[in-house]
Amino acid sequence: MTGEAGDRSDRSTLLHVDMDAFFVSVTIRDRPELHGRPVIVGGGARGVVLSASYEARRCGVRSAMPMTRAWRLCPTAVVLPAAYPEIEASSAAVRELLLQVTPMVEMMSVDEAFVDVAGALRRFASPVDVAEHVRARVHDEQRITCSVGIGPTRSVAKLAGRRAKPDGVVRVPADAVVDFLHPLDVGELWGVGERSRQRLESLGVRTVADLAHLPLPELCRAVGPRAGTHLHALAWGTDSCRVSPHPVSPAGAARPSERSIGSQATFGHDTDDTTLVRRELLRRSAAVARRARAAGLVARTVALTVRFADFTTLTRSRTLADPTDVTTTVHATACELYSALGLRRTRVRLVGVRLEGLQRRDGVHEQLVLGAREHGWADADRASDRAVRRFGRYAVRPASLLREDRP
């Protein structure tokens, strides 16, 4: 499965580079006393596990697990908050390092990337050679480890990478793809979550081989034409092999995708206090509107998310006559959507605001962007943005948030 060097005719040139327990590794790399101990990054009384060291995983701790459960499974674990500045710096450095190998780098998140090295094989003996080069540099320069999966398609590379963890390399040559994929549980496929796994199991599909041999029409009837076609391709390892390098902004950061901007927060305690809810909606509205302005975007649609004490969640959205990036407009819309729910004494766990239908601000006429009454508020927003840039994010806050602690 791994490592034959020098085979340049093999189309298996796609690397999936994935940092090992990234949040934990970065957060504790300067704290040697914690090395080898079970460490969990995450927390908050109502939070979940963001990342667990391999020692903590041995107790059964997993990402996205409620902290209460993680604590029960691994009472000796050290729990730390995520060191976001260091995590982001490390992620950017890894990205730079990958770009020195080839421009064909697609960051999927802070801790993983696809890299097509077909064009780099003049300088490297093989894809595995590239992988070892990258791993050595990440280890030497970032003092953390990563694993690399190599395959002819994205999904195969990703699955190979899972086999490589931690701190290893696995390459699946193009002619070994079906033998590699077919014994796997369908739930291991990228895009098959718990619900789809259950649904497929009800069709008698448990392994990828079962899925591959299910007649396509039957599969499409069960999961829809789109998902069916996609799953069929995954099962035969014929999904996309294209890497889309993100355009790079002058600051060097990958430009984030620009489809929506959201902010949500869980209350420390479920609440039925409307004043508290509206105040939180203001905080979320201010956050998303500020991000939109910073990105030069305006939104046509404002969406509200409300999660209740029983964890049921609903969304409501409204498309505005004119796109906006004005905090008060976003907040007013969110509050109207909230009021329209007609809640009385219903305990709320979380609220969130999301901007959708984003467009570039400079592509929209000013009078379409701003109604006459919005101008004053827009000016206030711009003044507030300037103050925040100069004095930090707590420099300017709406009066109703002044004495408030975060939820």
Add this chain to the structure above:
DNA sequence: TCTGGGGTCCTAGGACCC
């Protein structure tokens, strides 16, 4: 003290237009 916060994409129904 069960269950975060950032997203993307898909589906499905109804409105509305041609």
Add this chain to the structure above:
DNA sequence: TCTGGGGTCCTAGGACCC
């Protein structure tokens, strides 16, 4: 004039990923 079909927009919900 009793009824089609395609396309787009809006809304709500859900699955999934990191």
